[in-house]
């Protein structure tokens with residue numbers, strides 16, 4: 001594969017597939033380059049906010065039809081405290097495998113195409129170099145390689161995150177009656193020193209346990225995720241109860257050095273950076289997929305109007321600033337051993353505040 005192409009998308013994750021749907025519906029024939037041969041179950045909490053659900057509906061996808069698990073409540077645990085509050089609107093638990101498959105199918109049906117099993121080695125406004133040795137020269141490039149790095153395209157997180165990087169971990173728990181009763185229609189967040197664990201049930205009744213933890217804390221568990229999870233389960237009764245109520249399904253997946261809090265405010269013309277390549281919101285906010293969907297639709301709308309990508313990226317960065325700032329503050333308090341208990345105690349007294357924070361961490365201007 002070598003030559004000139006009008007529109008290229010790097011990555012068939014949420015942002016890449018969503019951009020492909022919008023471009024194909026606008027009469028284009030975008031090509032997606034995806035490094036994985038098969039669609040996997042990407043590391044993610046699997047919680048779709050109500051705004052993400054609305055964005056998916058707009059793309060013609062109904063997560064209800066995929067069997068997503070309704071989520072109506074958020075519960076926060078720190079030490080012996082627990083606060084609960086209804087979500088402002090219903091969210092959903094859905095595995096990334098199900099979501100990514102449905103989105104990509106929709107993109108292909110709309111007229112996009114995908115080359116799987118080929119990695120982008122490096123790219124710039126003039127050329128994209130592929131792992132099979134080919135060089136492509138797209139007129140415009142939509143950059144959606146998500147959490148994963150590409151040589152020469154470093155993202156530099158805030159100093160605190162750079163000094164003690166964050167590792168993402170994910171473990172699936174088997175579908176049992178006890179786990180269904182304990183978690184029900186809630187997304188649960190367990191707050192610890194230098195990290196948190198999130199739990200939500202998915203379409204097949206399994207529960208997705210996702211952790212974001214600083215490297216220093218994981219090192220104290222000997223660098224072993226299974227030891228860390230056992231320690232957290234032993235120190236927090238409700239988490240321990242949930243871990244005892246189901247068996248692990250498959251291995252613990254990990255991703256290193258997540259640049260939480262990073263945001264792109266500029267970029268060369270002709271490159272449209274989407275999703276985690278536009279901004280990485282602390283995942284306990286549950287809006288990373290919302291950012292992927294909103295950057296994709298906004299970038300395609302601007303591209304269609306003939307805007308410059310550099311101008312769009314600046315505007316997008318400004319739009320993402322309020323939810324990113326609030327999510328960073330919440331995250332800092334949530335993983336601070338002195339403040340997380342006090343924060344949960346406050347939310348026990350003022351459950352309405354949880355809804356305010358949940359709304360404030362959504363991308364403004366979305367459906």
Ligand SMILES: Cc1cc2nc3c(=O)[nH]c(=O)nc-3n(C[C@H](O)[C@H](O)[C@H](O)COP(=O)(O)OP(=O)(O)OC[C@H]3O[C@@H](n4cnc5c(N)ncnc54)[C@H](O)[C@@H]3O)c2cc1C
Pocket residue numbers: 010011012013014015016033034035036042043044045046047048049052118119120121144145146147148149150168169210211212255258274275276277283286287288289290292
């Ligand atoms: C621990 C954790 C929990 C999270 N929980 C939630 C949550 O509950 N709710 C929520 O909304 N968000 C959550 N997020 C955030 C969410 O996962 C991301 O924001 C979202 O996946 C970003 O979508 P994306 O399309 O930008 O990237 P991705 O979903 O990462 O997709 C990128 C795609 O690009 C491909 N790719 C990568 N490199 C290359 C290459 N060189 N060449 C070709 N293809 C390439 C990958 O294979 C992949 O298919 C969580 C994140 C973490 C780390």
